[in-house]
Amino acid sequence: MTGGPGRPGGDPAEGAPKRRITVAHPRTLAALGGRRPPVSGRKPVAGDLGRQTLGDIYLHSLMRAQLRLGLAVVGVLVAVLGGLPFLFLAAPALRNAMVAGVPVPWLIIGVAVHPVILALAFVCLRHARRNEDDFADLVERS
Template sequence: MPRPRPQHPPARSEISEQTTLGHTYVRSLMRSQLRTALTALAALVLLVGPLPLLLALPAPEAAVWAVLGVGVHPVIWAVAHWYVRRAERNERDFTGLVER
């Protein structure tokens, strides 16, 4: 006779009971989310960080506003978009691990 399936998958019960294994699962998710956040921060520092040096160069005021208005916002939007997609994927992967 086949064994009945438990109502909650083992990983989920490990997390809810706060066992060492459950703690390891949650820490794994937290580490992957931290790694994603630090990668996004590094990208912003590398792409937007040198902007004050660029703006210190003698240039017409219209060029400065063009760099600030047209150049920076798409970069910030792209990094933010990547970050959200990556964070959601991390959570989906974690949920898939817990649900199995």
């Protein structure tokens, strides 16, 4: 009676222990405190960035994160700037008010909008840097 792989009577080549591969999500690795499960013969991801491999997946993930960030910032900007005409329609007193001989809508559009745009640019820059730092950490850990 011949046994299967790893059983007595089977082919010795088939009975050899197979190499185990541990697959873990990068966040799982971060939860482990940077300790990686033991994997033998693993190549770094930095070399894979030019090929259609795991590096490509990481790169597309970074691009999607940056796209989501950009769309969110543009959405907020459109909501703020697009809401101004409705503000002026809803508050006729604001639409007709004057400050130092300058109409308030001109002041709001010409002066008050710029700090909002600068704040959005600062938030976008900070999050974009965080996304890129996370990507660089991921590549270095791999």
